[in-house]
Amino acid sequence: MGTVVALAGQVGGAKLADGLYRLRGKDLVAVVNTGDDYEHLGLLFSPDLDTMLYTLAGIASASAGWDPEGETRAAHAMLRKLGGPERPAFGDRALAAPLLRTQGLAAERRLTEITLEFCRNLGISARILPMSDDPVRTNIISDKGVMTFHEYFHDLGCEPAVRGFQYAGCEDARVSDELLAVLHAPDLEAIVICPANPYHAIRPILAVGGMYELLRKRGVPVVAVSPIVGAKALQGSAGKMMREMGREPSARAVAGEYLRLIQGFVIDHADAAFADGVRSLGLEVLAAPTVMRTVEDRVALARRVLEFAAAIREKKLAEA
Amino acid sequence: MGTVVALAGQVGGAKLADGLYRLRGKDLVAVVNTGDDYEHLGLLFSPDLDTMLYTLAGIASASAGWDPEGETRAAHAMLRKLGGPERPAFGDRALAAPLLRTQGLAAERRLTEITLEFCRNLGISARILPMSDDPVRTNIISDKGVMTFHEYFHDLGCEPAVRGFQYAGCEDARVSDELLAVLHAPDLEAIVICPANPYHAIRPILAVGGMYELLRKRGVPVVAVSPIVGAKALQGSAGKMMREMGREPSARAVAGEYLRLIQGFVIDHADAAFADGVRSLGLEVLAAPTVMRTVEDRVALARRVLEFAAAIREKKLAEA
Numbered sequence: 001m002g003t004v005v006a007l008a009g010q011v012g013g014a015k016l017a018d019g020l021y022r023l024r025g026k027d028l029v030a031v032v033n034t035g036d037d038y039e040h041l042g043l044l045f046s047p048d049l050d051t052m053l054y055t056l057a058g059i060a061s062a063s064a065g066w067d068p069e070g071e072t073r074a075a076h077a078m079l080r081k082l083g084g085p086e087r088p089a090f091g092d093r094a095l096a097a098p099l100l101r102t103q104g105l106a107a108e109r110r111l112t113e114i115t116l117e118f119c120r121n122l123g124i125s126a127r128i129l130p131m132s133d134d135p136v137r138t139n140i141i142s143d144k145g146v147m148t149f150h151e152y153f154h155d156l157g158c159e160p161a162v163r164g165f166q167y168a169g170c171e172d173a174r175v176s177d178e179l180l181a182v183l184h185a186p187d188l189e190a191i192v193i194c195p196a197n198p199y200h201a202i203r204p205i206l207a208v209g210g211m212y213e214l215l216r217k218r219g220v221p222v223v224a225v226s227p228i229v230g231a232k233a234l235q236g237s238a239g240k241m242m243r244e245m246g247r248e249p250s251a252r253a254v255a256g257e258y259l260r261l262i263q264g265f266v267i268d269h270a271d272a273a274f275a276d277g278v279r280s281l282g283l284e285v286l287a288a289p290t291v292m293r294t295v296e297d298r299v300a301l302a303r304r305v306l307e308f309a310a311a312i313r314e315k316k317l318a319e320a
Numbered sequence: 321m322g323t324v325v326a327l328a329g330q331v332g333g334a335k336l337a338d339g340l341y342r343l344r345g346k347d348l349v350a351v352v353n354t355g356d357d358y359e360h361l362g363l364l365f366s367p368d369l370d371t372m373l374y375t376l377a378g379i380a381s382a383s384a385g386w387d388p389e390g391e392t393r394a395a396h397a398m399l400r401k402l403g404g405p406e407r408p409a410f411g412d413r414a415l416a417a418p419l420l421r422t423q424g425l426a427a428e429r430r431l432t433e434i435t436l437e438f439c440r441n442l443g444i445s446a447r448i449l450p451m452s453d454d455p456v457r458t459n460i461i462s463d464k465g466v467m468t469f470h471e472y473f474h475d476l477g478c479e480p481a482v483r484g485f486q487y488a489g490c491e492d493a494r495v496s497d498e499l500l501a502v503l504h505a506p507d508l509e510a511i512v513i514c515p516a517n518p519y520h521a522i523r524p525i526l527a528v529g530g531m532y533e534l535l536r537k538r539g540v541p542v543v544a545v546s547p548i549v550g551a552k553a554l555q556g557s558a559g560k561m562m563r564e565m566g567r568e569p570s571a572r573a574v575a576g577e578y579l580r581l582i583q584g585f586v587i588d589h590a591d592a593a594f595a596d597g598v599r600s601l602g603l604e605v606l607a608a609p610t611v612m613r614t615v616e617d618r619v620a621l622a623r624r625v626l627e628f629a630a631a632i633r634e635k636k637l638a639e640a
Contacts, residue, residue, distance in 0.1 A: 041419045041420070041423050042362070042419070042422055042423045042426055043419075068398060070394075071394075072392060072394050072412065074390075074391075074392050074394070074412035074413050075395060075412045075413060075415045075416050075419075076416075077413075078388060078412075078413040078414075078415075078416035078417075079416040079419065079420060081416075081441060081442060082416055082417060082420055082438050082441050082442065083420070083437055083438070083440075083441035084416065084419070084420050092392065092394035092395045092398075092412040093394050093395060093397075093398040094398075095395045095398075095415065096395050096396075096398035096399040096401075096402055096404065097398075097402060099361045099362070099363075099395075099399065099404070100361070100399060100402055100403070100404050102361075102362055103361050103362045106362055117403055118402050118403070120403075121401060121402050121403035122401060122402065
């Protein structure tokens with residue numbers, strides 16, 4: 001068995017990555033969105049990186065996966081007393097990673113090195129890699145103007161109607177040497193796009209300079225899992241965004257977002273009726289339970305996804 | 321009644337300042353040592369400033385006055401898991417002030433402005449002023465070499481034998497405009513040196529460029545309260561340091577440290593037998609209960625100290 005690369009962001013992405021991790025251990029490489037990162041109080045907050053760290057370390061809150069289990073808010077409450085900003089709120093435990101990350105970056109260490117050290121210290125044998133060491137910031141083009149995702153999410157509560165996205169800095173951002181080595185390694189087995197908002201969790205990863213072409217031409221199966229079940233986004237605001245941009249909020253529409261990159265698409269078994277619609281895009285389709293309520297759900301979905309990728313690979317070899 | 325200026329550091333200094341605050345409210349100006357400040361995780365920790373803030377706001381821990389009441393250590397525990405340094409440990413609530421302070425300084429605000437804003441937000445009507453907006457760092461000259469107070473205290477647990485002190489940056493540090501205005505105001509009534517380590521809590525304040533001469537020539541009573549009762553320091557390591565520097569750890573020796581600055585010295589009533597020894601230095605002496613276990617003790621000592629200063633003033637006027 002070779003290396004599995006998972007492109008991920010948000011809680012849903014971390015959950016499937018956790019399923020893959022429990023099956024493959026050190027052979028999983030999770031490539032994580034940093035387009036939603038933001039500076040607050042002089043600290044660099046990387047919500048998707050930290051969600052992935054807590055999830056793979058088994059210390060994520062069951063009800064709020066972006067926070068460590070048992071999170072408290074004492075520092076934020078004191079900050080408010082001293083006149084500090086109400087938003088974004090932050091937890092006590094969740095402050096630790098931004099503190100160390102910011103200090104590490106100030107000491108000229110790369111985000112990748114810092115993140116890999118967090119993995120080692122948390123006992124995570126998989127590699128969690130930021131999508132780039134260079135900053136990329138997802139901007140929302142909305143009816144209220146252009147704003148960072150951070151402003152859209154934390155300050156405006158996802159209110160503005162979304163018209164489009166910009167990934168500021170993406171052209172200058174490079175794929176790190178660590179990630180290049182993984183993607184070029186002969187043992188690379190599959191690339192999995194985890195269920196997460198295509199616009200502000202997955203697209204920023206693909207927008208990093210050279211990433212898209214690298215993945216597309218690598219010659220290993222690329223499969224994506226839909227974050228939409230029925231017409232609803234499982235996590236976050238994907239459905240709302242799709243409607244505002246005039247697209248039907250459906251698994252098929254998500255598949256369309258990844259069209260020239262993927263060979264296989266996983267839809268929820270409740271959406272099996274839509275499988276033909278996705279197939280009409282020229283994709284292999286797997287209908288499977290994609291709602292991950294338990295750790296067993298994560299592992300079961302991960303297993304189905306890997307089998308699906310293996311089948312695509314074999315089919316391709318048979319055709320060649 | 322006029323303005324009372326209290327020079328202070330450490331928990332003992334904050335306690336007497338609190339007694340003065342409860343008597344005089346907005347007419348108290350606490351001038352606080354910043355020589356023990358240190359950078360950790362990229363944040364500026366000001367232990368004496370924060371101790372004073374928590375104490376006057378009535379939210380200091382009864383058992384550990386440098387921490388807010390009910391302090392927890394969740395952020396530090398997570399930091400350790402991620403591979404961060406064990407020492408110095410920090411509390412969750414105690415992180416808030418360094419976070420806002422560091423951010424304010426990065427935005428080119430002065431430490432004095434930031435501290436006064438903390439006062440307003442905590443509902444403190446008195447003014448807490450750092451001894452200077454410019455950095456001064458107390459260095460310990462020890463048998464193990466020269467080190468910052470921070471290293472001596474946090475890293476080496478006060479182990480090295482002390483030979484002397486340096487106040488790095490003191491010549492270039494200026495008295496802030498806010499403090500100059502207070503010291504030059506015609507209503508200035510008394511200057512109180514609170515009970516605290518003379519070497520690393522009070523001397524750094526006096527070492528700020530121009531401060532010593534300004535206080536000495538101001539013409540209002542300057543009275544100091546001994547931090548030593550019997551041969552023991554009430555707080556911290558004053559007694560140990562005095563012995564290591566070949567001085568007897570006594571109230572008289574502390575009085576000697578402030579000799580050309582003060583007119584009156586307050587010793588503990590248990591040390592009344594030593595009053596003549598202090599008087600032989602040419603000082604007025606008051607013996608009073610200086611151990612502040614309760615808030616009432618703080619107020620009672622503050623009242624005695626202010627009466628003592630008033631008596632010195634009247635005596636001076638009668639002599640003139």
